[in-house]
Amino acid sequence: MLFWRGRHEVREADLSAYVDGELNASALQRVEAHLEDCAACRESVTELRAVRHSVKELPRAPVPRSFVLREADVAAAPTRAGGGLFGSVTPLLSGVAVIALVAFVVLAGFDITSDTSNRDAGITVGDFSTSDLDVESASEAPADAAVPQTSEREGYNAGDEGLPGELSPDDGEAVPPQLEGIRDENTDPGTDPQSAVASGDDDETGLRIAEALAGGIAVVAGGAALFIWWRRRQAGAI
Amino acid sequence: MSGQPAEEDHELVERVRQGNLDAFNTLVLAYQERIYNLCLRMLGSPPAAEDATQEAFIAAYKNVSKLRGANVRSWLFRIASNLCIDELRRRQRRPLVSLDAPTPDEDAQPMDVPDAEPGPEAWALRGELHEALQAELMRLPHDQRLAVTLCDMEGLQYEEIAEAMGSSVGTVKSRISRGRARLRTRIREQPELFGHLLRPIEEGG
Numbered sequence: 001m002l003f004w005r006g007r008h009e010v011r012e013a014d015l016s017a018y019v020d021g022e023l024n025a026s027a028l029q030r031v032e033a034h035l036e037d038c039a040a041c042r043e044s045v046t047e048l049r050a051v052r053h054s055v056k057e058l059p060r061a062p063v064p065r066s067f068v069l070r071e072a073d074v075a076a077a078p079t080r081a082g083g084g085l086f087g088s089v090t091p092l093l094s095g096v097a098v099i100a101l102v103a104f105v106v107l108a109g110f111d112i113t114s115d116t117s118n119r120d121a122g123i124t125v126g127d128f129s130t131s132d133l134d135v136e137s138a139s140e141a142p143a144d145a146a147v148p149q150t151s152e153r154e155g156y157n158a159g160d161e162g163l164p165g166e167l168s169p170d171d172g173e174a175v176p177p178q179l180e181g182i183r184d185e186n187t188d189p190g191t192d193p194q195s196a197v198a199s200g201d202d203d204e205t206g207l208r209i210a211e212a213l214a215g216g217i218a219v220v221a222g223g224a225a226l227f228i229w230w231r232r233r234q235a236g237a238i
Numbered sequence: 239m240s241g242q243p244a245e246e247d248h249e250l251v252e253r254v255r256q257g258n259l260d261a262f263n264t265l266v267l268a269y270q271e272r273i274y275n276l277c278l279r280m281l282g283s284p285p286a287a288e289d290a291t292q293e294a295f296i297a298a299y300k301n302v303s304k305l306r307g308a309n310v311r312s313w314l315f316r317i318a319s320n321l322c323i324d325e326l327r328r329r330q331r332r333p334l335v336s337l338d339a340p341t342p343d344e345d346a347q348p349m350d351v352p353d354a355e356p357g358p359e360a361w362a363l364r365g366e367l368h369e370a371l372q373a374e375l376m377r378l379p380h381d382q383r384l385a386v387t388l389c390d391m392e393g394l395q396y397e398e399i400a401e402a403m404g405s406s407v408g409t410v411k412s413r414i415s416r417g418r419a420r421l422r423t424r425i426r427e428q429p430e431l432f433g434h435l436l437r438p439i440e441e442g443g
Binding site: 012013017020022047048052056058061062065066067068071073 | 288386
């Protein structure tokens, strides 16, 4: 209201703070000087005092019961000083996030490595000829390329969720059916080289899927842990 | 209430920080009336205030390690304030039960708050006035309601209110001012209800 009367050196908020005794020395002096000359502001101060008084005079209710806590009221032990910010859920989420992140980094590393080794082996469809010698030498390379992927898959599956429907997390020796098929094909002289290449591609696809999953889990678990920590900070209020 | 120091005995606070339940309950007994009344003015109903108060003390006990210094009052008010605001936001997200609910908080019930006035007429009038004023408080935006309640009912200074609300002193000053301005307007609009409420009050009131 005061604001719209052109330049008015004292705002309503100042008058409210004045009523509460919350103005510093210089502001207090300014407001008191102004009040001497401004009837409208004096009227405002009167009304603000009345509002404050009436809220203050609202009856206080006695407590309906005692709020003293019993052991049973407190589900978990209080966080000791220095015990940290995390509850029981966030360490688990953080752990999952870290494992998934490590897995992602490892997988990405192997992905890059296997891309490189594939290029070195010179595996292209055009490389395959009908001669037996060529078939055998070319078929060695996918097997070699497949081996690190296998052990890396085993390592990946040691502690984490496996690819759905394919790998068991508990079975460190598990070899995915695709790779099994590749191995058998590669040791068999009659192997169709193109299917070996196709299986190599399947490998890469599987690897990409694993990377995406690991990355996704890391992001989701890490995000959830952060969110819970933030909410606890808010609610825990300090 | 007014005689309560802002800071508690350091030894007591240290025991509380170690998780000593008996020590903590000493604080509960000292502050429960104030916390309950804050929740009552914020949430508008005794059952809701009771739940919120219980929750506040449980949350405080579980977070004793976060208690810094000996200003228990600010710490407890902060926990209770956050809980009340959270509850009010939760209510807002629920669909309205009645379209002609007079207040934004449709859960607000008339408060059966005992009054010390002796005469029946005075008591009735006083009760109506208080209920009307409480209804107007419930119409305020949450942050303004909280700021006005902490200042006028609980007698906290701006600095402490800022701590309780997690905002700056300037914001607190603004919220209190706007809250009072709204109350003032509503009181003026209903003279038949509020009568001479805005008439001169002697200084210090």
